[in-house]
Amino acid sequence: MEYFLQLFFGGLSRGSVYALIALGYTMVYGIIELINFAHGEIYMIGAFMGLIVAGVLTTLGWPVLSILAIALVVSVLYSAAYGYTVEKIAYKPLRSAPRLAPLISAIGMSILLQNYIMLAQTPDFLPFPRLIPELAFMDAVSNYLGTSDLFIIATSLVVMIALTFFIKFTRMGKAMRATAQNRKMAMLVGVNVDQVISVTFIIGSSLAAVGGVLIAAHVGQINFAIGFLAGIKAFTAAVLGGIGSIPGAVLGGLVLGWAESFATGYISSDYEDVFAFLLLVVILIFRPAGLLGKQRAQKV
Amino acid sequence: MKSKWIVTVLGVALAGILAVGCGEKKDEKKAEAPKQEAAAAKKLVLGVAGAQSGDLASYGLPSVNAAKLVAKEWNAKGGVNGMQVEVLPMDDQCKPELATNAATKLVSEKVAIVIGHICSGATKAALPIYKDAKVVVMSPSATSTELTQSGDYPNFFRTISYDLIQGNAAANFATAELKLKKIAVIHDKGDYGKGFAESAKKAIEDGKAAKVVMFEGITPGGVDYSAVIQKIKAAGADCVLFGGYHPEASKIVTQMHKKNLKIAFVSDDGVKDDTFIKTAGVDAEGVYATGPQILADNAVFKKALADHQKEFGSEPGAFYSQAYAAAQALLNAVAKAGSTDYDKVVAALHSEYVETPVGKIKFDAKGDAEGVSFSVYQVKDGKYVLVK
Secondary structure: OHHHHHHHHHHHHHHHHHHHHHHHHHHHHHHHOOOOOOHHHHHHHHHHHHHHHHHHHHHHOOOHHHHHHHHHHHHHHHHHHHHHHHHHHHHHHHOOOOOHHHHHHHHHHHHHHHHHHHHHOOOOOEEOOOOOOOOHHHHHHOOOOOHHHHHHHHHHHHHHHHHHHHHHHOHHHHHHHHHHHOHHHHHHOOOOHHHHHHHHHHHHHHHHHHHHHHHHHHHOEEOOOHHHHHHHHHHHHHHHHOOOOHHHHHHHHHHHHHHHHHHHHHHOHHHHHHHHHHHHHHHHHHOOOOOOOOOOOOOO | OHHHHHHHHHHHHHHHHHHHHHOOOOOOOOOOOOOOOOOHHHEEEEEEEEOOOOOOHHHHHHHHHHHHHHHHHHHHOOOEOOEEEEEEEEEOOOOHHHHHHHHHHHHHOOOOEEEOOOOHHHHHHHHHHHHHHOOEEEEOOOOOOHHHHOOOOOOEEEOOOOHHHHHHHHHHHHHHHOOOOEEEEEEOOOHHHHHHHHHHHHHHHHHOOOEEEEEEEOOOOOOOOHHHHHHHHHOOOOEEEEEOOHHHHHHHHHHHHHOOOOOEEEEOOOOOOHHHHHHHHHHHOOOEEEEEOOOOOOHHHHHHHHHHHHHHOOOOOOOHHHHHHHHHHHHHHHHHHOOOOHHHHHHHHHHOOEEEOOEEEOEOOOOEEOOOOEEEEEEEOOEEEEOO
């Protein structure tokens, strides 16, 4: 039972990581039906910005938690600006083009950003400072759950609730839902679609930055390529949960995290990915739109 | 129209901040393009292939420096058989698909001798190309057992011992020196890591003093290895033996400590690198890793070290001595053979002794350097120190 719980919580924290990144994928897809492959890179850039800020503040000798807070704020702002700019440069000019064009543009953007960071920063792995202190009251359960795991789980929970609230109850959220349902119609009734899309990218990128900093602080190292695998896993989580659905992204992330954790624990870590993707295939056979995705009539 | 300008300016500005923000820009010298058309006859091109960029660049760049220093020494003495030696670096990032490109390129440049590649997987991918073109290849670091022991590549040599020996050394150290009984063997599923892990596992099982309680591969690049760590814990292991490279090793030791799993961690020469200590920080303390034996009293070793200090102003990195030895062995063989003729160079490598930083060596029938071996090192106060 103890072993089961250890795997359960391990999967929970891993799944929360996937969920945090998956939220950005799913929001963008929900609004403009684009798989934003550059999202993993925004996550990586957020982590790098966090490292730069943390590096500077650490030499100034600030307390750890305040460094974490400032690093989060700065990298959120910075990544949000990146997300905004990427959309304007790479996706907006292609908005009325066939759907494959922005997809290719997204892949191109991903490769560009990755290589740019490799050249501008370094190809090596860099140590990321331990910004999340081990809190004393977590000692008792540290076998199951570390403080950084708790931070990540709590953050994705808070973010998901806040996002749901934002989309359900605010004016902008309503505009988003309208745009998601039918962009042309929304435009006709006076929704500023361009603004809605920009806001979506800004929010998605901010979440990626939060994920980037927290996960980098948890793992303790970053390099230019970390966005790739994280992006693939998060994208899988988004599809698993039903792409376009916000609770779906979180559920998908958790299911993927648990699948990997239990597969490793009870079978073999050699087969970790095999079981995770087998699960994806099985779920998509029975629920093609994902766990919480809505079956939409195909617009022809 | 105005908005387009704003976007462009914004994009450039953002790009600028990150580039300047860290100011760590390395002014990497790109490979000087060889002027092969001019005076090809009077030049001996020494190819150096390996990871010169990417996350494993720290393994490959020292060999370029080593080759340059050895070439400079020969050139000062009038070159090899009157030919000036020119070093031609070729990057493969330790990726098999890039390694075949690098090999094809070197072959098309009519290079007859190559130092490389650095990683076993990349070397394995590139070797058939060199074999067909009759190019002599010597790796300072590719330790996969089958590269030489399979006998498939008579054109391949190396100045480092191989994984069967390395795995045995690590296994013996864990069982005989540390007297550990339950060993969890983990690897990264790659040619190198798995090869090391398998030979270690076999050595432990044959030794009968200890048991392998777990043998599993992990996914390189993953964000979280806690499930595997819980499994190690549940298996009651008192030692983790890891085959792979330093990025995964540092994540595993860090997460082991987070989960209060404080047992011995023994790994290979893919981990015996200062980058590992840098990224793992305090968690690196106490980690054991096998690595090529260092002959600190050897005169050539001291000279190679001093030359590097003089020329580049820094300590050489991983596999520097091995690469230095490879460059010396190759150039010496060409000099003894009197030409770059494949058969003659190969024969010279097998028969002629040469003084190198790794000892006085020649190569056995399979292509392994005779007399080189592995030692065990441990991280103490942020540095690898010799244990055995």
